Each structure stands twice: as C-alpha cells, then as structure tokens.
Amino acid sequence: MDIAIQIALNALIAGAIYSLVVLGFNLLYSTSRFFDLGYGAIAIAGGYAVLYFYKLLGLELWSSIILGIFIAGILGFCIEKIIYRPLRTRKASSAVLLIASLGVLTVIQAVLAILFTSQFQTLGRGAGESRTFEIFGGAITQTQSIILITALVVMTALGLVLKYTLFGKAVKAIADDEEVASIVGINSERMIGIVFFIGSAIGGMAGIATGFDTGLQPTIGLSLLLKGVIAAIVGGIGNVYGGVLGAFLLAIIENLGAWQFSGEWKDAIAFIVLVVFLLFRPQGILPK
Amino acid sequence: MEYLIHIAVLVCLYGILGLSLNLVVGETGLISVAHAGFYGIGAYVTALLLVGLGMNFFLAMALGIIASGLVALLISGVISRLRGVYFLFGTIGLNIIAWSIFLNWQSVTRGPLGIPSIPRPGIWGLDLYQNLQFLFLAAASLAIVYFISVFIKKSSFGRVLNSIREDEEATQIFGYATSYYKLAIFTIGAMLAALAGALFATYITYIDPSSFTINESIFIFSTIVLGGLGSSRGAVLGPLLLVFLFEGFRFAGFPSEIAAQMRMLAYGFALVLLMLYRPKGIWGTFRI
Amino acid sequence: MPILSTQKLVKSFGGVHAVDHVDLAFHGGKITALVGPNGSGKTTFINTVTGILPMDGGEIHVGGVVMRRMNPADVAAYGITRTFQNARLIQQISVLDNILVVLTERNVWGALFERHTALHLEKAGNILKKVGLWEKRNENAENLSYGQRKLLEIARAVSMRANIYLFDEPFAGLFPETIEVISDILRTLRDKAASVVLVEHNMNLVRELADYCYVLDGGKVIAEGTPDYVLKQPQVIEAYLGK
Numbered sequence: 001m002d003i004a005i006q007i008a009l010n011a012l013i014a015g016a017i018y019s020l021v022v023l024g025f026n027l028l029y030s031t032s033r034f035f036d037l038g039y040g041a042i043a044i045a046g047g048y049a050v051l052y053f054y055k056l057l058g059l060e061l062w063s064s065i066i067l068g069i070f071i072a073g074i075l076g077f078c079i080e081k082i083i084y085r086p087l088r089t090r091k092a093s094s095a096v097l098l099i100a101s102l103g104v105l106t107v108i109q110a111v112l113a114i115l116f117t118s119q120f121q122t123l124g125r126g127a128g129e130s131r132t133f134e135i136f137g138g139a140i141t142q143t144q145s146i147i148l149i150t151a152l153v154v155m156t157a158l159g160l161v162l163k164y165t166l167f168g169k170a171v172k173a174i175a176d177d178e179e180v181a182s183i184v185g186i187n188s189e190r191m192i193g194i195v196f197f198i199g200s201a202i203g204g205m206a207g208i209a210t211g212f213d214t215g216l217q218p219t220i221g222l223s224l225l226l227k228g229v230i231a232a233i234v235g236g237i238g239n240v241y242g243g244v245l246g247a248f249l250l251a252i253i254e255n256l257g258a259w260q261f262s263g264e265w266k267d268a269i270a271f272i273v274l275v276v277f278l279l280f281r282p283q284g285i286l287p288k
Numbered sequence: 289m290e291y292l293i294h295i296a297v298l299v300c301l302y303g304i305l306g307l308s309l310n311l312v313v314g315e316t317g318l319i320s321v322a323h324a325g326f327y328g329i330g331a332y333v334t335a336l337l338l339v340g341l342g343m344n345f346f347l348a349m350a351l352g353i354i355a356s357g358l359v360a361l362l363i364s365g366v367i368s369r370l371r372g373v374y375f376l377f378g379t380i381g382l383n384i385i386a387w388s389i390f391l392n393w394q395s396v397t398r399g400p401l402g403i404p405s406i407p408r409p410g411i412w413g414l415d416l417y418q419n420l421q422f423l424f425l426a427a428a429s430l431a432i433v434y435f436i437s438v439f440i441k442k443s444s445f446g447r448v449l450n451s452i453r454e455d456e457e458a459t460q461i462f463g464y465a466t467s468y469y470k471l472a473i474f475t476i477g478a479m480l481a482a483l484a485g486a487l488f489a490t491y492i493t494y495i496d497p498s499s500f501t502i503n504e505s506i507f508i509f510s511t512i513v514l515g516g517l518g519s520s521r522g523a524v525l526g527p528l529l530l531v532f533l534f535e536g537f538r539f540a541g542f543p544s545e546i547a548a549q550m551r552m553l554a555y556g557f558a559l560v561l562l563m564l565y566r567p568k569g570i571w572g573t574f575r576i
Numbered sequence: 577m578p579i580l581s582t583q584k585l586v587k588s589f590g591g592v593h594a595v596d597h598v599d600l601a602f603h604g605g606k607i608t609a610l611v612g613p614n615g616s617g618k619t620t621f622i623n624t625v626t627g628i629l630p631m632d633g634g635e636i637h638v639g640g641v642v643m644r645r646m647n648p649a650d651v652a653a654y655g656i657t658r659t660f661q662n663a664r665l666i667q668q669i670s671v672l673d674n675i676l677v678v679l680t681e682r683n684v685w686g687a688l689f690e691r692h693t694a695l696h697l698e699k700a701g702n703i704l705k706k707v708g709l710w711e712k713r714n715e716n717a718e719n720l721s722y723g724q725r726k727l728l729e730i731a732r733a734v735s736m737r738a739n740i741y742l743f744d745e746p747f748a749g750l751f752p753e754t755i756e757v758i759s760d761i762l763r764t765l766r767d768k769a770a771s772v773v774l775v776e777h778n779m780n781l782v783r784e785l786a787d788y789c790y791v792l793d794g795g796k797v798i799a800e801g802t803p804d805y806v807l808k809q810p811q812v813i814e815a816y817l818g819k
Contacts, residue, residue: 035373083560095319095576096563098373099513102321103559106506110552118549222380222502229377264392271381275366278374444680445687451666451677458664461626462678462736463652472684518668574668 005138007255013144015251016151017209021228022243024202030175030238031195034097038104040225046072046204047211069204076200112218122215147209230274236284293419300426301484302527305508307437308480314517317453321505322379325386328500329356330482331489335406345409349486353479360478368470383502390497402496437520510555516572579604579771580740586633587624594620596795607772609786617795618775622742627651655739663729667718675700678735703731723754742773
C-alpha cells in the first residue's frame with residue numbers, strides 16, 4: 001500500500017471534519033464577532049448525544065444522529081440566549097465574552113465527563129462491521145466516506161443558503177455592520193439566535209463525525225475548537241470557503257507531521273501552524 | 289489536622305500561582321492560560337535534577353526557575369507580538385506543547401508514568417519530611433512572592449504595566465518600548481510559577497503530566513478572576529476559596545475522579561457567573 | 577531651521593492618498609495651525625508623524641536628522657508628543673498616576689527598581705493644579721467629565737517635556753474658561769521655544785493663537801501663511817464652502 005496515498009486519504013477525512021468545524025465557527029464569528037471557545041464543547045456534546053441515544057438507549061442510527069445534531073444546535077442557541085446575549089446588550093468587552101465562553105467550555109467538558117466518564121469512547125460498532133474501500137492502494141472505510149460526503153453537502157448547502165436566500169443576506173448584513181442591519185429592519189438578535197442554532201448544529205455534525213472516526217473524549221472539545229480556529233485563521237477569519245481551504249491545509253500538514261514524527265505531536269504541530277500564520281500572515285492565505 | 293495542613297500547603301501553592309498569574313493577566317491585561325505549563329517546567333526540571341543527580345533542593349529549584357524563565361523569554365519574544373484573543377490562543381498552544389513534551393518525551397520525563405519518589409527538601413540539616421515543616425517553607429515562599437508582587441505593583445514598572453493593559457498604543461506614545469515590558473512581566477510570572485512547581489513536586493513527591501494540563505491553567509486563571517484582577521489580596525483569596533471548595537467536594541464523599549470533574553464544573557460556572565454578574569471579582573481593581 | 581519637517585510625506589489607504597506628498601515645516605517658538613475640512617488628512621498626518629500609522633513614502637526630519645525608526649516609542653524619544661481627538665486616558669488608574677506614568681523611568685530595569693519620588697509628585701502636582709485637577713488626583717480617570725478628560729490629556733502631554741507637541745482638536749466642545757486655560761498652556765509652551773502644532777476648526781482661535789497656518793484639503797497643502805492671509809485665499813474658502 002502506498003503511504004503517500006494513505007496519508008492523503010487520512011488528510012482528506014480529517015480535513016472534512018475540520019471543514020465542518022470551521023464552517024460553523026466562521027458562521028458564529030461573522031455575526032457575533034467574538035471567539036466562542038464554548039463552540040468546541042458543544043460540538044462534542046452532539047457526539048455524546050449520539051453515544052447516548054445510539055449505544056446506550058439502542059435507538060436507530062440515523063434518528064440518533066439527527067437528535068444529536070439537533071441537541072448541539074439547541075445547546076448553542078440556549079447558551080447564546082442565556083449568557084452571551086445579556087453580555088452583548090450591556091456592551092461587555094470582548095475579553096469578558098471570551099472568558100465567559102472559556103467558562104462554558106469548562107462546564108460542558110466537566111458535565112460530559114461526569115455523565116460519560118473521561119474515558120475514550122467510540123461511536124462505531126467495531127472495525128470489522130464497517131466496509132472498507134480501496135482507492136489507489138489506500139483504504140477508506142464506509143463511515144469515512146459518509147463523513148466526506150456529508151462535509152461536501154453541508155459546505156455546498158451553506159454556501160448556497162448564504163448566497164441566495166433572504167436569511168443569507170441578513171447574515172451578511174449583520175456581519176458587515178450590525179447597527180446598519182438593525183436600521184434596515186433586520187432583527188439582529190433573532191438572527192444571531194438562529195445563526196447560533198445552525199452553527200452549533202454544524203459543529204455537532206463535526207463532533208459526531210469525530211466520534212465515528214476516531215472516538216470521543218470530553219477534552220477533545222478544546223482540540224476540535226482549536227482546529228477550527230486554526231483553519232479559520234489560515235483561511236482568513238470569517239471567510240467561509242477560505243476556512244474550508246484552511247481546514248484541508250491544516251489536515252495535510254498535521255498528517256504529514258504525524259507520519260514524520262508521531263501521532264502524539266499532532267496538536268503541537270497544529271499550534272506551530274497557528275503561530276506561524278499569526279506572525280507572518282494574520283490575514284490568512286487568500287489575498288484580500 | 290494532617291488534612292488541614294495539606295489544604296494549607298495547597299492554598300500556599302495556588303496562592304503563588306495566582307499572584308504570579310495576576311501580574312500577567314490582572315496588571316498587564318495579557319489573557320494567558322499557559323501558567324500550568326511553566327508550573328510544570330519548574331516541577332519537572334526540579335524533580336529530574338533531584339532524582340537524577342541528587343542535587344541540593346535549592347539549587348535544583350533555582351535551576352527550575354531559570355529554565356522556566358528562559359522558556360518564557362524565548363516564547364514571549366514570539367507571542368508578545370500577538371494581541372488580544374490571538375495572544376490567548378498563543379498561550380493555549382504553549383500549554384499544549386509543554387504538556388505534549390511532558391507526556392511524549394518519554395526518555396526524559398517517563399511520559400504518563402511520571403516521576404516517583406522525589407525527595408523532600410532539607411534545610412540546615414532540618415528534614416522537611418513532616419508536612420507541618422513543609423508548610424512553613426510553602427508559607428514563606430508565598431510571603432516572598434506576595435512581597436515581590438506588591439513591590440512590582442508599587443514600582444514605576446507596575447504603573448507602566450497598568451497603562452499597557454488599558455491602552456498599549458498610548459503607552460508607546462509616552463516613549464515606552466511596551467514589548468520589553470510585556471516580555472519582562474511574562475518571564476517574571478513564569479519564573480514564579482516555576483517556584484510553585486518546584487514546591488509541588490517535592491511536596492507530593494510524585495509528578496505526572498496530568499497535573500499540568502490546560503484545564504489546570506484555566507483553574508488558576510479562574511481563581512484570580514474570582515479573587516479580583518489587579519489585586520494581590522484577591523490573587524490569594526481566590527485560590528483559597530476554590531481550594532476549599534474542591535476539598536469540600538472530596539470531603540463530601542465524592543470519589544476523587546468525580547470530585548475532580550466537580551471542581552472543573554465549579555470553576556467553569558464561577559467564570560460564567562462572574563462575567564455575567566461581577567466581572568471585577570471580589571477585590572478586583574481592574575474591570576476587563 | 578524647523579524642528580520638525582516632512583518631505584513628500586505619503587500615507588495612503590487602499591490606493592487613496594490621505595496624505596499626498598506633503599511638505600510641512602514646524603519651527604520652535606511658534607504655534608502652527610493645521611486646518612482643513614473633515615477628511616482633509618490632518619489627523620492622518622499626525623498619526624503618520626507619530627508612528628501610529630506606517631508611512632508609505634517621503635521623509636520626516638527632526639532637528640535636521642531623518643527619522644529612521646518610526647515606532648511610536650522611538651518617535652517619543654525624538655521629543656515628539658501628541659494628544660488625541662478623543663482623549664485617550666489610562667482609564668482605570670488614578671488621575672495622578674496618569675501624569676506620573678509619563679514622568680518616570682522608560683528603561684525596563686530602571687523602572688522595576690524605581691518608585692516615584694517627591695520630585696515626581698511635585699511636578700505632577702504643579703501641572704494638575706494648573707489645570708484644576710489636583711482635587712481629583714485620586715479618582716480613576718474614567719470618572720472625569722469630558723472637559724476634565726481633555727485637560728488631563730493635555731497636562732499629560734505637557735509633562736512629557738517634548739520639543740514638538742501635536743494637539744489634535746484640543747478645544748473641541750469645551751467651555752470658554754477651559755479654552756482659556758488650554759490657550760495659556762499652549763502659549764507657555766511656545767514661549768519655552770517648543771514647536772506647537774494645533775489642529776483646529778475654530779478659525780477665531782486659530783487667528784488668536786497661531787503664528788503660521790497650513791490649509792490641507794484632500795491630503796494636499798492648498799495654502800500656507802499667516803492665518804489672516806490664508807483664510808482670505810479663494811481656494812481655502814472654496815474648500816470649506818464647496819464649489
């Protein structure tokens with residue numbers, strides 16, 4: 001089996017998951033203008049919801065997944081409503097929002113650890129049951145191909161929605177200037193609520209995909225978030241398709257690094273990418 | 289009685305960590321969650337020198353502090369150029385990289401197995417094997433760090449730090465090369481955290497990477513937000529309250545795994561509630 | 577010879593020259609006014625000269641020497657200081673500390689082992705008394721009124737002991753008594769041979785205070801001379817009233 005092809009396939013799958021993370025992250029960022037650190041934990045909560053319905057309650061796979069996505073969305077929506085909105089209305093500084101979201105991240109991770117232990121758990125039912133395809137000498141499982149297709153569908157759908165629907169135009173208006181948006185009659189608070197629901201639901205998909213692909217652990221929330229942030233910065237923050245590009249680039253670098261050194265250094269490598277970009281190209285790879 | 293002494297030692301250690309982090313976060317406004325990384329460097333370097341070379345405790349501790357300071361100096365040359373949320377991500381990365389090294393550089397740190405049987409220090413022929421005697425050492429260290437912290441706050445340097453915290457550009461216009469100031473305080477903070485690390489390693493007599501995770505950094509961060517940013521008294525009060533709370537969970541009979549998660553839950557909630565209702569903390573002088 | 581002069585100074589934003597090859601000269605012992613309609617490049621000029629914005633072309637000379645390092649901190653070392661249109665105070669420290677911070681040691685090590693002395697306090701006290709803020713010295717700067725904020729910022733700039741002071745609309749929105757206090761401070765600086773640069777919209781004040789006047793429009797100098805002469809020029813009237 002050709003190692004280069006296997007690395008490329010692994011990077012493709014990781015890139016697909018990171019794309020989901022970054023799509024949700026950029027959506028949230030572009031309207032609320034702050035780095036929601038709780039987002040990664042919400043994504044993982046989606047994964048754990050599937051774990052609960054599918055493996056513990058024994059519900060059917062697809063209905064569990066839909067419930068998981070929905071729960072992530074609702075969670076994001078409620079947190080925005082209870083915590084971030086009051087802070088925004090009183091014009092709290094961005095540092096306050098950031099620290100509050102750090103608290104959200106910590107709380108959700110702790111709750112997940114209490115409910116589901118901090119052990120590593122996977123959503124798949126053992127490696128043998130998933131079919132494997134061979135592509136150019138590399139292996140890809142059925143689950144992985146579903147993840148890949150999902151990411152592509154979400155990416156395209158989100159792009160179309162943002163471009164052609166009234167909702168998309170309203171989101172863009174808020175992203176450009178919230179005050180102007182409210183002057184022209186857009187209820188920006190309500191829109192931000194909806195955006196938090198959709199963004200968190202997309203994050204939930206990423207969390208579920210992670211659960212099927214590599215497995216869940218409460219602390220993965222932070223690392224998933226960081227991947228999203230890094231991809232977003234590499235692609236130019238707030239830029240939807242730039243973020244996807246960043247996600248795949250990050251996945252390639254990470255997988256090359258993991259092959260060169262060892263898998264444990266993945267997070268460290270991701271961070272070096274982040275720092276390099278922040279120092280030398282803070283506006284991202286795409287020209288403005 | 290033994291148990292109270294144990295809690296008092298913990299309060300002293302977290303007091304040192306809180307005071308030193310307050311210099312960076314509360315006085316200078318650099319939102320850093322890398323403190324556990326420096327704490328860990330101090331602990332590991334001291335432990336390795338004590339166990340591997342049988343070095344004198346104070347010499348080992350001094351080298352641990354210097355090592356941590358050097359790392360901080362090198363790293364902050366890079367990350368002190370980042371601002372606001374990007375600085376925060378830089379510090380998260382720093383902590384993750386430090387932790388990856390503790391965990392993965394197995395030939396030196398023994399990875400997840402940790403370093404056992406670290407000798408307790410002896411001074412002037414007096415063996416600090418007894419916890420009570422160790423408490424004197426810890427309390428004396430806390431007093432020294434408190435003195436240093438107040439000394440810095442009252443100096444002209446401290447006033448410049450406050451000025452950077454609120455308007456870095458204006459401070460530059462006054463003629464201050466602000467990046468050197470940030471570098472200096474970040475390094476001082478890291479060195480004091482390493483002091484706590486050296487004490488921790490010799491007190492518990494065993495260290496492993498799990499004591500120096502990003503969650504530990506978030507914990508230290510939340511202690512000073514609770515106590516009040518920009519206040520030395522607050523930077524001791526906050527750790528005191530949260531350490532007692534945590535020990536309360538253990539005392540109430542939760543198993544230690546759950547108690548650890550309850551601690552996370554508690555300080556996560558503390559962060560959220562403080563941001564919502566009292567961003568200044570208990571004795572804070574600085575409203576972020 | 578001017579203390580501060582610019583040669584073909586350029587600052588552009590996305591291809592538009594906000595400061596367009598500007599040659600200005602500011603002399604010691606003179607108050608020089610910079611006037612012009614909104615958006616004519618006055619504030620951008622000050623921001624470029626003080627290193628807040630990187631310049632895109634030209635040269636800046638201080639005391640006959642080309643300024644090479646243009647970080648705000650280096651610019652301060654050349655003896656240039658400024659105020660802002662909206663006073664930028666250090667909000668959450670005391671009024672007194674806002675003055676002390678510009679009086680004390682700049683070097684990191686020096687500052688770490690320095691405490692403010694009686695001499696520092698005396699200097700700070702003098703300037704605070706002059707602007708009538710001595711009673712407020714222990715309040716946080718954020719608790720001051722609009723006029724007091726402007727006064728404190730000017731007091732702070734004066735405490736810098738610079739050679740060149742750039743004041744960006746120091747009088748905007750103030751009561752006549754306060755305007756009088758600030759005018760006095762500006763005259764005192766001039767009498768001490770400093771070069772005072774004044775951005776101002778109120779032409780009566782410009783006539784009263786300024787020795788020389790530059791009119792900017794669209795990033796270019798359209799007229800210069802004494803205030804009385806300049807304000808009669810047809811191109812200046814046109815720039816203000818539109819065509």
